[in-house]
Amino acid sequence: MVFNIAWCITGAGHFLLESFEVFLKLASNRQFKITTFLSCAGEEVARIYGVLDKLKQISPGGYYQEIVLEREQGKGFPKAGRLARGTYALLVISPATANTVAKIACGIADTLVTSAFAQAQKGNVPVYIVPTDYKEGIVTTKLPxxxxxxxxxxxxxxxxxxxxxxxxxxxxxxxxxxxxxxxxxxxxxxxxxxxxxxxGKEVKTRVRKLDAENVRKIMLFEGVKVLEKPSEIHDAISSLGVS
Ligand SMILES: Cc1cc2nc3c(=O)[nH]c(=O)nc-3n(C[C@H](O)[C@H](O)[C@H](O)COP(=O)(O)O)c2cc1C
The missing domain is CATH 3.30.70.20 (Alpha-Beta Plaits)
Incomplete structure (x- = not known):
């Protein structure tokens, strides 16, 4: 049995390299086919952190193994519509920017990733989200x-x-x-x-109260699991019984 996973990358440097490593490992398991979706900012930040050119190792092309760029998807995001058809076993947004989490919390679906989220909910596809701004306080992150x-x-x-x-x-x-x-x-x-x-120089940044509150809001959504860090993705997938 092959499981299709939709992986969304938003424009975050925090957790990007860790998310890449997790999906690289998943892609080495032939049980999974991974489609990678990138928001416009996700594409930029993936290039800035040296991940963009390596995504072919995870999504080498072919049906349900494409790299889908928001920049090329018009305004209706037809590829996100696949998620409503139940052909994916799972949608993972990792890393999820404060911007994308805020939009999801408000029900806005005007980007490739927020639209993929809305479609996944309509198709009863489980969603894992790894926010960059999980809880109020100071986080250490890596600079480009x-x-x-x-x-x-x-x-x-x-x-x-x-x-x-x-x-x-x-x-x-x-x-x-x-x-x-x-x-x-x-x-x-x-x-x-x-x-x-x-x-990769480490710097400390502050998570805003507003962003942490939005994370708490989406934790209450049916079918959504919010994870604190990308390393939790693998165990969460195992708990779905698909690996
Ligand atoms: C190099 C770089 C790193 C960034 N890292 C983060 C981040 O870790 N978390 C975050 O919320 N926004 C981050 N941003 C800002 C987002 O990219 C920006 O808010 C963007 O509008 C998000 O769009 P998206 O949510 O559609 O991907 C970063 C921007 C740049 C240029």
Missing amino acids: VVIDYEACRGCDTCPPLIKCSSNAIKMVGKPNIDLTLCRCCKICVDLCPYGAISF
Whole structure:
């Protein structure tokens, strides 16, 4: 028996790499076929964290193994309609941004991912959601490629700027990374002679009360399981009796 799983990625850096690892492992089990759905912001952030080009390892193409981009889906999101037809065993939104959780909490379905959620509920498909802003307080998260301006010497000839194949580093007084262009090849990290560029640097951010409240709202939705972190996805799938 093969189970189709719909995996939605929204525009969150937090939990993105962890979610990718979980789905990479699931994809290695031939019992599962995974369709990956990306919101517009999800596509951008997946590129910024170096995950976008690797998604083919999870959804290599073919029926129910496609990568579905919101950017290419018009306004009605026809591929999300599949979820209402009961052809998926499960929908997982991981990571789920505060924005997507807020929309779901209010019943809004105007993006690929929020529409997939609404359709899944109409089709009685169980949904797992891993929010980035689970509970109020401080969370530690990882930054994409960033420049530490304390360490940067603003060299006249900046090797990362010269070698960046995406032309994502511009000189604006000092070198500056344009994340709308960065593909996260990380070549710049090794090329800076002063170690001023890093990837995955940890920072602390605050979860807003409003966002945590929205998470609590969606916990009450029928057919929805809210998970605290991506590592819980596998056990939750086992409890469905499909693995
Ligand atoms: C590099 C980067 C990382 C981000 N990480 C997060 C995050 O961890 N959590 C979050 O709620 N929003 C995050 N955002 C902001 C969302 O992408 C933004 O709110 C977007 O509108 C979400 O759209 P979506 O919910 O349709 O994917 C991030 C944005 C960028 C550029």
